[in-house]
Amino acid sequence: MDSTGDISIISNEDYQFYKRSKIINLISASCSEDDLFLKSKKIYDDNKIKFIYDHVLKVTHEKQQILLRNGLILNYDYLLIASGGSPIMLPWKGVDLEGVNTLYRLDDAKKVVKQVFNAKRVVVIGGGSIAMKALSNFKKIGLDISIIEKAWIFRYYSFIIQNS
Numbered sequence: 001m002d003s004t005g006d007i008s009i010i011s012n013e014d015y016q017f018y019k020r021s022k023i024i025n026l027i028s029a030s031c032s033e034d035d036l037f038l039k040s041k042k043i044y045d046d047n048k049i050k051f052i053y054d055h056v057l058k059v060t061h062e063k064q065q066i067l068l069r070n071g072l073i074l075n076y077d078y079l080l081i082a083s084g085g086s087p088i089m090l091p092w093k094g095v096d097l098e099g100v101n102t103l104y105r106l107d108d109a110k111k112v113v114k115q116v117f118n119a120k121r122v123v124v125i126g127g128g129s130i131a132m133k134a135l136s137n138f139k140k141i142g143l144d145i146s147i148i149e150k151a152w153i154f155r156y157y158s159f160i161i162q163n164s
């Protein structure tokens with residue numbers, strides 16, 4: 001790393017970088033929250049990386065500036081935008097009810113963990129890799145599982161899960 005330059009990481013999550021693909025493992029306690037973080041917080045200090053919990057409102061390329069929600073303006077020489085994705089919220093009645101969750105962020109997983117241990121049954125909508133990992137973890141803790149998926153591949157995964 002450049003020992004003279006400054007690095008700032010801006011995130012709308014109040015966590016330094018973690019393994020998003022592993023958050024599902026919190027459900028079956030096959031990992032701890034600490035296991036999710038790639039490097040200790042010490043790496044940020046050792047490399048003078050500033051972590052900012054905020055949201056970028058505007059990038060002014062001509063001035064090489066970023067405006068944050070809190071009003072702070074940051075200047076930059078180089079800018080990397082790694083915004084990631086977000087879960088699709090289905091336009092269905094009831095998706096805002098207690099017990100209906102997405103599973104994309106660490107806080108989502110924490111919420112699911114709290115709710116799942118009082119549940120007997122879970123419904124998973126989707127058949128992607130996160131959903132399949134969720135099914136496996138829900139199965140580990142003994143939940144009855146239903147899945148809603150439009151892809152034919154579900155038949156294969158259903159067979160695997162039922163026979164595991």
